[in-house]
Amino acid sequence: MTGIDTVVERADAAGAKWRATPAAERAAILEGVADALLKNLDELWPVADAETHLGEVRLRGEIGRTASQFRLFAEVLRDGGSAEAVIDHADPDATPPLPDVRRMNQPIGVVAVFAASNFPFAFSVAGGDTVSALAAGCAVVVKAHEGHPRTSDLTASVVRQALPDPDLLGLVHGFEAGGPLVRHPLVTAVGFTGSLAGGTAVKGLIDQRPDPIPFYGELGSVNPVIVLPSADPATVAAGFAASLTLGVGQFCTNPGLVFVPEGREGDAGAFERAIGDAVAATTGGRMLTAKIHDGFLRAADRLAGRPGVARLSSGAAGTAPDAVTPQVFSVPLEAFADGLPELGEECFGPAAIVVKYRDPSDLPAVLRRLPGSLTATVHAGPGAAPKEAGAVVQVLRRLAGRLIWNGWPTGVAVTWAMHHGGPWPASTAPAHTSVGAAAIRRWLVPVAYQDWPAALLPPELQDGNPLGVPQRVDGRLRA
Template identity: 45%
Template structure:
């Protein structure tokens, strides 16, 4: 498969004519070929209108055929072969092994959603029988969930495969029965084209309606604003900065018909080290923490940017061990020049905050967009008094916060904003303090870990990758895991509808063999 500089609109590879963009190699500071044409207003409108027109045909596709479509996308992505990994590595600076793992995560989440579609539980088919003899009589009521409509998806910078063109937002929207229009991230233009053409090939092979998928390329913020503003778009999936997510939310809310924006935005992932765990595992905790912090050059939305412990010898020993481990980490290439500059500026600002001390820096900064890790420390009073210390630094930087006592640790837990994750390291001797922390952290985070590290996000049925604002724009949802499909569905109730007009999942004979709730009882029989 060769990269041509194309977008995908409906069933066609299209060369945009509004301008030209080139991808950029962050390791060498070199632009890459070919040039990519950018979308005109007419291109964007056509992609959105085709998606709108495809909705009813696509949502009527039998569940088995929809599931097979998702599996075929996975197969087509694998069929691209090493070309995909080579291009993604050149555009992102990420190593081959990391990207090979990310490709399998992308494939596996498509396969997971294929299973979700086949099971049909996401439809939540519910039947309440008519009770004509009751006073007052109850009508025949049946409910299922249907897709919201066309979904706009924004590719993320830090996961060129798993959170991009065929990432979790696209997979869950397609699984829900929603056509998708993707705005490619400008850092991954070649990677996006390769994956976009894989989805197109799968759509053609599986006989999907034209417009079920389109891929747009554009420069600046205007194309994103125009996409979210388009009346055909009924929901938005976004992973990125807080400022970017809030901007899209404002646009979506200002429309004549406001639409939901599911934005994953900002998290510093507090990491609580309780005394017993510190005393038992100082070196192991320090090395594990630094590995998690610097994984992917700190460009994970779940890297531990805030560590909280109680003052004392155990926490002092942890700080020394963490500093030594961090100093041994070499500088790594960041995803883009813009991300690198923002990281360098943020590290410098933090170093200038009164009451904050620089504890350690990683290996010397090399050529290109290489980032030197940074570790800071302060006391809890300084942290609580300075909102800037809660700001996410997107990169390998973290701050260690010393608490005088348990009350101050609990105050820090209560103080932090909404998070994707919160981690507690504890032994049996720490259970009382852990029990005090847990209710607060349940209100603060979408995922709570014990004795682990937050940077691994499993793609599964039980995973939650979401959380209260500003971690996400809607704390009721997740962008990873099977329940991500729920973002793009809404319930419809059918009252006294003739049986021949009912959808299959709500018919008395249950031809799809779905698990349903009938008169309040879970059943798979008619």
């Protein structure tokens, strides 16, 4: 038996007890994990900083966000709505007669989670995939990211101290661990945050299983920004430069494409000038890993060599010897369209393309050709006529999972309403989210009980509703 077999089998055994634990008790335990993370904050962030170079302010904030995720899912459990309890009483007078059928969601089993590189806490060992799966009643086995192994070990230790059974959170290391983990027969679903190449490889492993399982992957996103003529150039430029360089551009919601009105012939245009000046004033920094650093440089070089693409502006690299330089390129809309799909691919890091258009009516045909994204943003001036954005908005609704008005995509709020997903390749399952309360749905499967003895029904499906969960009874929702 391999070490991975042992970890998964222990997780499966721990999960059997965990899913039988009442939701209210699981909620209190999740809050205990949140407390443990904050209690150990001063121990956690320096270890992460040594491995990721993300800095104290960013990492302290990320640990706070991670703790907030655990508190949100405690609320989700107390609310009870994620069980989606439905009761249809028998109707012997119907034609044909109807049986008594009751349905609710139940945990899927052991969940494998692939940690992300760019969020060593919020999308890693104690990240959104892990907490939502634990909330669902599942045990979790995390494949640690190679970029922060010590952070992963320490985080797992902190979380396990607050769990009733430490085996509920398994942890494996190494690139080679991914295959055996995904193929293990006790693993029932996989969550992944990473590159398109990595996610495609994991999906291939799942397809090789005799019993393919659900795969919830977030694989890459270019996050287009549409700037309409009524927007203010200075405001757009300042916000764009800040969003582009946040975290050295290593966010899945980094704005990689910005469509702006072009200037008159021979004139760069107010938006292009303002963006160029704003990016020139920025400073880069060290990237998370040498692999990500080298990949960014190759991608930026490819952009610079594309027909019709010009380098608009570059910032400063910073003081570290391996720091990267923020940079932005420009291209006319026609040349951009000719360069698709390559010009629509994600460049992970502080680089973006400014696409210049003559009229907003020219945009929809090109936007329809873009790959799916996590976000799409529209910038317009105050009181802008709806007709200015109308045609563009209709396209964006089919392009991205989150639409933003006069804001920037970096920063994903952990709330009940948040949707962090989108059409391929942004995610493998656009109906689901990896952030927010609805993330729990990925790890739940419905089970229907037909004419089942009342004494054997789960409490959520009993007529007396002893847990007080929302129930839909004979078609009517009862809180």
